[in-house]
Amino acid sequence: MNIAMTGGTGFLGQHLTGVFTRQGHHVYILSRKPKETEQKNITYVQWLTEDAAPEQELPHIDAWVNLAGQSIFGRWTEDKKQQILSSRVDSTREVRRLIHKQTDKPDVLIQASAVGIYGTSGTESFTEDSPTSNEDFLSHTAHVWEREGQRIEALG
Structure with a gap:
């Protein structure tokens, strides 16, 4: 399977890349500063820079993993x-x-978010069933980020 990953050079991305490549998948890591050396089953693709054209470098992608963020x-x-x-x-x-x-859309997009979407509390515990918040910086960031990710669903 061909997997495109943003944030692939970060903490979580590095670990996921290792798992995917050990399973025999090819990972295309989109990066502003792609590594010069290629590794087995890993291709670095320039993106988010003036001269980047990742759409010309990527083959058919079966799955996207979006982990990018400061x-x-x-x-x-x-x-x-x-x-x-x-x-x-x-x-x-x-x-x-x-x-x-x-032309052929991926089967899946995995979009990272943040536990911050539930807000913060020194006394409460949160689960995926907890109501979300939009009252502090992290919860607001997570809301805006997830809303942008949901726009991708319209592409099929």
Whole structure:
């Protein structure tokens, strides 16, 4: 299977890439700074830069994994918060554009989100059945990010 992955050089992406390649899948890692050296079953593809044209480099993709986004670690200045939000929304829009360009659509898109969508509490426990929040920065970011990801569903 051909798997396109954004955020493939990050913590979670590296681990998923290892699992997928050990299973014999080929992973196309979309990156602003693709590695020069190729590894077995891994191809790095330039994206989100002026001269990038990933749609010309990608073969048919069976599955997309969208993990891209600025790390939340560090001091949350207004600039950092804008980077956190825009990196997630912009990369998801680009994934949508690339899927739209594909003649044969992938079977699945896995979109990362964040536990922050439930808000924060020092006393409550949250599950997937818990109501979501949109009252703080992380929950707002997760809402906007998920809403952008849901737009991809319309592509089939």
